[in-house]
Amino acid sequence: MITRETAGQRYFQFESLLSTKLTQAVFSRLGGVSPSPWKSLNLGGTVGDDPARVSENKKKLLAALGYSSNQLSQIRQVHSAHVNVVNKPVSRNSILMQGDAMITNTPGLLMLMRFADCVPILLFDPENNAAGIVHAGWKGTVKEVASEAVKEMTIQFGTSPSDLLAGIGPSIGPDHYEIGEEVIEKVKSSFENNWDQVLVTGLDSVKLDLWKANEISLRKSGVKHIEVAEICTACDIGNWYSHRAENGKTGRFAAVIGLK
Numbered sequence: 001m002i003t004r005e006t007a008g009q010r011y012f013q014f015e016s017l018l019s020t021k022l023t024q025a026v027f028s029r030l031g032g033v034s035p036s037p038w039k040s041l042n043l044g045g046t047v048g049d050d051p052a053r054v055s056e057n058k059k060k061l062l063a064a065l066g067y068s069s070n071q072l073s074q075i076r077q078v079h080s081a082h083v084n085v086v087n088k089p090v091s092r093n094s095i096l097m098q099g100d101a102m103i104t105n106t107p108g109l110l111m112l113m114r115f116a117d118c119v120p121i122l123l124f125d126p127e128n129n130a131a132g133i134v135h136a137g138w139k140g141t142v143k144e145v146a147s148e149a150v151k152e153m154t155i156q157f158g159t160s161p162s163d164l165l166a167g168i169g170p171s172i173g174p175d176h177y178e179i180g181e182e183v184i185e186k187v188k189s190s191f192e193n194n195w196d197q198v199l200v201t202g203l204d205s206v207k208l209d210l211w212k213a214n215e216i217s218l219r220k221s222g223v224k225h226i227e228v229a230e231i232c233t234a235c236d237i238g239n240w241y242s243h244r245a246e247n248g249k250t251g252r253f254a255a256v257i258g259l260k
């Protein structure tokens with residue numbers, strides 16, 4: 001990923017998704033107004049931070065990209081594999097749709113999702129001018145929400161998965177993501193043929209490689225061009241929120257994508 005700095009904010013972009021037709025960014029936690037433990041660009045509305053500060057942070061983020069709040073689409077994230085097709089702005093204050101992916105072919109919208117260790121996945125179909133964003137924690141990963149988003153883009157927009165450009169963004173890495181028996185079993189049943197690539201077995205622990213798991217999901221659905229950021233949120237809580245590294249007391253950073 002490449003780093004951009006603007007007016008106190010620092011955001012990252014996938015090199016392989018750079019296009020004059022697309023806005024895409026994963027925002028670090030820098031440059032917002034929230035105090036500890038949400039310091040500072042917290043976009044999470046359900047983590048105890050003052051809604052007025054979250055709203056101010058959102059304004060700053062939008063200004064950094066030249067968007068206004070009436071262009072924003074957000075959904076309630078529920079660790080599912082549900083994909084929402086969005087063709088108009090969805091305000092956080094209206095009755096939210098829920099799900100863990102949004103796809104669109106409508107220009108001018110900015111789709112935003114919130115993260116603290118879960119995996120942001122951005123999708124761009126330059127042939128049909130369509131885009132998608134996915135939120136994949138371990139639950140969404142074993143439900144293969146990334147594959148579902150690709151499938152839905154194929155149905156809705158005629159996307160050929162082989163044309164898709166995908167980015168797997170900053171999230172907890174295989175070095176930090178120790179998991180227990182329940183999760184191990186679910187990973188094994190979901191990734192029947194590949195779980196040995198997804199589970200990292202140490203002397204007395206098993207860790208989950210969410211990057212590899214989502215890459216496998218995307219490849220299974222025919223995606224060929226995949227950029228993996230390989231940035232671990234738990235390794236760098238200066239830039240990122242990490243639910244695991246900060247014992248659940250933290251904020252949410254934003255990933256966004258939209259067609260110009």
Ligand SMILES: [Zn+2]
Pocket residue numbers: 172173175176232233234235
């Ligand atoms: Zn790490």
